[in-house]
Amino acid sequence: MELSGENRHELEYVLSHYSQSTSDSLQLKAAIFLIENMPGHHMLTNKSITRYINTMDSLYPDMSNVMKKAVYNIPLKNLNRHGKLKKIEDIEVIKGNYLIQHIDNSIQMWNKCFWLRQLSFEDFCEYILPYRTAYEPLLQSDSTLYSWKTVLESFKYYHYVPTSISDVKSIQRNLLGHSDDMYFRGIKIPTLSDSNYKFDCLDVCYYELSRLRTTGIPAAIDFIPGWSYRNGQHYWRVTIDPIYANDNSRDMQNPKTAKVYRMSYSHNPIPVSDGKDSIPPLFQNPFIKDVTQQYIKVSDIEVEWKKSSDSTPLYLYLSVFNDLAWKPIAWSAVKENKASFQNMGRDIVYLPTYYNGGCIINNGFPFLLDINGKVRNLIPDKKHPIHLKITRKYPLNDYKMDWAESLKGCYIEASDHPDFKNADTIYTITRTNPDLNYDTIILKQPASYRYWRICKPNQIIMLGDWQFFDSNLKQIKGKAMGSNENDRSVFNAFDNDILTFSASASWLGIDLGERAEIKMMKYIPRTDGNGITSGHEYELSFYDEEGWKTISTQQATGESIEFNSVPSDALFWLKDNTDGKEERIFTYENGQVIFW
Incomplete structure (x- = not known):
């Protein structure tokens, strides 16, 4: 309440409104949940964003608020593109009547939608009650098409009682039709691009989250902030079904990753800056929750502080190699020169890191947490050098192998006739x-x-x-x-x-x-272009005590490249200095490159 400033009376009005009758006890609890977790939830805006929103409203006057929660957030995914943004905290501007209307509608939904009868109040608060998706302006719930009442009436009309929330999800899409399909096929955004904009995985998640919650289906967004075996990140939508122990696998099959986080409305612990050392942007956000163990087998890891030359930092991080850099993926406070990391994904190479001012620095050597949960330190052995032969700088996968397999069995014909009459094989x-x-x-x-x-x-x-x-x-x-x-x-x-x-x-x-x-x-x-290309310059490095150290730079003369007298048991990185951005770290075991 102290953070609400001049808006305090609006929040007090909500609490007073629900304190008049004991019949409003759930509404009061819902109001307290929203208000106590409200600090930090905000919209981002400036003249460019306002102009963008006005343009989209003009181009698409019939756009639902469900779709707007996705569309309004599109430019906000790249914050550096639009200049300095103003942060408007919800707790300083939200109106009491807005909250009351939203809470009343949500509680009524929870009470009347029979498929929610087994949903706990805690899950209701986290996965249905929140009023915003990301950083868009505050929007009212749509009252017609995207309404839980529309879904409920349809079920009643057919005398259909779904057995689970998953059943509701599969039916709900057909009940509401496909009025928003046009946006997914390509939406015009003149202020961003001259071409049609295609929704990415996060755009789809914002839309799906709003659509499901508005129609009485508890949902959340889970994400991998950085893949641990390839570049990039990924977001997907999950439904929260109390009947199933874990229904998430239906939306994201078997991710190999260091961490999976869930976007939340409630606050979660985050590292607090001491004013000297940076905190990674991922962990400045209190609205993410670790759900890794819901997806994969995990292990707990203890890391010792090893840099005697520097003062002990408040936090250590475990980083994975992503987009050609070490990216912090988990954090832990340092206690008695040790940091404990819980629920870390297996079969992944990690680098313990810390921040000194704004610089990320390694704390010792990288290590492999193997499939059985055992730790293997990747310390270069310079006394027993090996010979490396490399044919690729980035791993293959099943669908890339299918590209090659599509050519097997093809036959080449030649003829002097355009219809290939009398062709010869x-x-x-x-x-x-x-x-x-x-x-x-x-x-x-x-x-x-x-x-x-x-x-x-x-x-x-x-x-x-x-x-x-x-x-x-x-x-x-x-x-x-x-x-x-x-x-x-x-x-x-x-x-x-x-x-x-x-x-x-x-x-x-x-x-x-x-x-x-x-x-x-x-x-x-069809290829990814990550094989060795004749004429390209390649640079091989290994991870030494102070970081990456170049072994050799040479020009490829064929479809493989070889390096002599390199340290064994090391972690390597082959860079293509001529072209390409897809590169992965690897070890070399029994004459074979193993990408990580």
Whole structure:
């Protein structure tokens, strides 16, 4: 109440309103929950954001408040793009009547929606009651389409009693129709981009969270702030169903990660700055809760303070390698020169870190928390050097392997007729490059044809690039053609750019313009471009006591690169100094690169 300033009377009005009758005891408890956790909840605005909101309201006057809670937050995901933002705290501006209306509607929902009868009051407060999604202006709940009353009346009309909240979720979408689908297909945002804006995973979560809660379905947003085995982060929506021990797996199958956090309305403990050392932005937010153990097997880890040269910090962090840097993912207070971290994901490489002023510094060497929960320190052994042979700088995964597999069984035909009448089969693809690099076909005898195509009837062919060369190894070019004249992707297979690709059905080919003698062909499936590329400069580093230390820099002359006399038992990083941003740390075990 002290933080509410001149707005205190509005909050006192709410508490007084619900203190008149014992029948309002739940409303009073709900009001107390909202008010005591309100500090820190706020909207962000400036002239640019106000102009953006006015523009969107003008372009889409029929947009529901449910959709607005997603759309209004779009520019706020990149706070550095819009200049200095003003923070308006809810507790300083929220009106008593707004809270009363919201609380009355929410309590009525909880009492009347029979599918919520097993939901605890604590879960009701956390997963249905909150009035805001993120940093948007305060918006009233929609009273018609997106209303729990609409869903309830539909169930009553059909005399249908759902057995679980999950059943309600699956039915609710169809009951309300698809009036918001147009926004997902592409929304015009002139102040951000000239092209259609496509919702990302966080936009979808904001929309889903508001849609579900408004219609009587408890929900939350869970997120991985930084993947521990690849770049980026991820958000997904979960429903809270008291019938199931953990219904979240339906929305996010088996994430391999260091941490999963849940966005909350209530406050959670956060590190408090001493005024000297920085606190990572993730942990300046009190509205996130650790839910890692709801998804994966976890272990507790104790880390010792090892930097005798520096004064002991208040906090240590465990960081994962993400977006080419160490990113703090968990925090712990230092007590008696030790920090205890609970519920850490396994099969992940961590680096203990701390802050000295604004700089993040390592506290010792990285370590691997293996699949069984055992810790293996990655300390370079310089007395027993090894030889490294590397063919990729970023790991493969199942769907990337499918790109290569799509070419297996394809056959290459050639003809002098555009309809491939009397075509000759020149080659059948039985293997592809395991690193998603080029394969080369050298014909025993040059073949002279005008039209060439690669075929796999009734299946999609994922082709990144296809090149033709004569006996003098001069590249021969032509005009792309395909089984579907509307398939513009066929041109991507002949543009000498491996990061563009064709996804054509049945066949795609090329018209060389005239008969040409072909001696050699090169082809590559759809690829991520993370194989070793001839001509690129690569830099190999290992993690030493004070950080990354360069071993060697060299130019690749083929599709692999080798380094001699490097420390064993170390953590490595291969950088492509020429091109590309996808790179992962790795260990080298039994002659094989193991990415982490």
